[in-house]
Amino acid sequence: MKRYILYFILASLLLPHLAASSSKVSVKNLRLWNAPDNTRVVLDLSSGIDHRISTFSNPDRIAIDLKDARLSSDIPHEIKDNPFIKRFRYGQYSKNITRIVIDLKKPVRVKSFTLKPNNVYGHRLVVDLFDKYTATAPKVARSAPKHTGIVTVAIDAGHGGEDFGASGKKKTREKKVVLSIAKELKKLIDKDPALRSYMTRKGDYYVSLRNRTMLARKANADLFVSIHADAFRRSSARGASVYALSKRGASSETARWLANKENAADLVGGASISDREDAVAGVLLDMQMDKTLEFSISFGAEVLKEMKKIAKLHSKTVQQAGFVVLKSPDIPSVLVETGFISNPYEERKLKSGKYQRQVANAIYKGIKRFISNEKTAFMTPPSSGKSKN
Template identity: 35%
Template sequence: MITRRHFLSNSALLLSFSFLPLSGVRASQIVAVRMWPAEEYTRLTIEHDQPIRFRYFVIRNQKPMQMAVDVQGILLTDHLIKMVEAIKPEDPYISKIKVAQNTANTIRISVVFKKDVDPQVFSLKPFGDYRYRLVFDIYPMEQQDPLMAIIQKEEKEKDVIGRLLEQVAEGQKRMEEHRMDSGRDAIGDLIAGITSGTAVPVKPTNVPKTSIENKKNTVTQTKKEPTKKTQPKTSSSRNLIIAIDPGHGGEDPGAIGRTYKTREKDVVLSISRILCQELNKLKGIKAVLTRNGDYFVSLNRRIMKARAAKADFFVSIHADAWINSKAKGSSVFCLNSRGKVSSQNKWLARNQNSADRIGGVNLRAQDVQIAKILMDMSFTAQIADSLEYGHIVLKEVARINQLHKQYVEQANFAVLKAPDIPSILVETAFLSNPREERNLRSSYFQKKMAQAIGNGILKAFNRKAVLKG
């Protein structure tokens, strides 16, 4: 593929976009200027009310490196200057931003960087609550985040598709091994469950007596690992890698609480961080986050990160919202097969899947091609495993919160579409319910929720360890 890196290689001055004709449009007003600094990449968004034309130059032979973005169709007003200059970038990559009149009908936004970067500038059409957006995504040349480093390296490889298919095959083999370790051959039953439209219902009253509270130690680790060399690896000896995906982020706030205007992206990040920390305390478990800050990560990239981590399991953490403030309780979702989906779950999926358009994704042809290839693969085994793991997680969540539905629900969530990684989405509670919004804001509930999800995962993979507050 043509990577951004190739595109910008070594040129001192590069014209990336030509001005397209734009007639009969009044000058655009700036609605907002936002900045989302993060190690992975920094985003600057300029929101405006009319279409504009732009082109950008990256000046690489200057130290520090600079970028100039020329924009036609925006008036240089005091308001705009103030907004741009008000940005005090406590940012790993941007040191200064200035805006000035360039030619009679062009303004120039100049960005001075702290180090060599790989910038992308693109525009987005109005979507949701947002008007037009001009977006600057500033990627580092050397990724600090290990998963992003893998992804960036892979994007540069010649045979991207071949490599992807290899990774998917490896993942499917891992899924198969976990299935064999657990000694279950219930896949046929589960598939039958999927086609009938319901997974196994959870009965909170049937929760086993070995509750978390009864355990004395924070971590109860299996003392003996199999010693015989000939013995096959079992799931309890194999390293278990969990990808934790905090929903939304950056331009995409997710649901907003009714009473306190709590943002979903914030509470799900807190819960995810706790879950990640707790799991990483355990031997033989490695947890990774797909987002560790307030910035936007596309749905596809979330899956790519899980795959780069060679994740055995993917859990996306969300908080629900519904028109009726009485709606309450936790839910666990997995992907649906082509069977029946309730209209509410269809609505939910549409809503969740619009995250890319709200967050603002710079979709490249290669991404579309890869998505199509993956979509044609079979999800049957992934769904069967996800239903089973999801059921165990739901049972654990039932200990600490009421359930919205007593069984694992299924919906067409784009973030769950990895044929090679069992994936679930947990709607922790309803931000639209005043009581649950209060819960979601409390660190006590956040911890309880993280532990319940973590304990579900540990049980699902036959681990003896238990998380306890």
């Protein structure tokens, strides 16, 4: 009896591996996500895959070599209106290598990686194409803010593209709900002559977390609002919450910025700190971070007050966590969890245009009250304001 059990265990350990090596990985689909500065090609696979990417010029093209793969007949050859891609070609490169050739309109920089299954998709191979001659990320430095009194608000709709965020029982996707709320907020802000908006994501594509903060910086944002919807195993969990950066998240970020003094200099009122002692630069940056965090919390509190009027609150005070998108050292930043998409009642609400407009309006009013409370103190770096008093 015991021996049978042992065989059974051995067989169940070995068989999946044997099966994987002898059968082919099927490439079921090829999908594209277009962002303003890149195109993401996604291959849907039946299991994990070995791949290699090569780039060629004259004419510009890339080859994706897949080991032991079988291509479905559904995958496309032709493609319309893509800034990078002319067409796809497929062929058997050698006995066990299948090659996908992407004919390009211009030279690209390529990044590829595989993704494990999630609640929406199975195994995937992701190939990102960027313009070869533009930088990976927007330049970090921004010109010293010349304030005309108009406050620029960066609106950050969470997730996008391959990243669906949370989803509800009725398949409501966080990425879609939060983009709708973001667009409503943009409308309100653009109608207000004292404000200006900037969207870190304008459509259904993914923007990395660091890029979101850098885009906001590049747009000279004075405030940053990230919009999300929660999910939890327990479907009874509900309510909205507002987050600011945690103290620990702030200090690890100070260290990161200090590692690059060019960036750090930009944060303390444009005064160069590259020729100062590390300790001094550290103190200045810490001061900046502390001040920003203080503003973030009072900004969050105003948004929370407004959210309370339209939704049940999950937590009654501003919560703090190490969210990467909240790490700008000099832009007061909050993240609004607009409700639990995993709660059927709140899923229905989040999907409705009415609630989306109410949330946008609550955030807008929070922004307005924060600005009128602080006047524009939050727009002036601590080290440059003092001497001119």
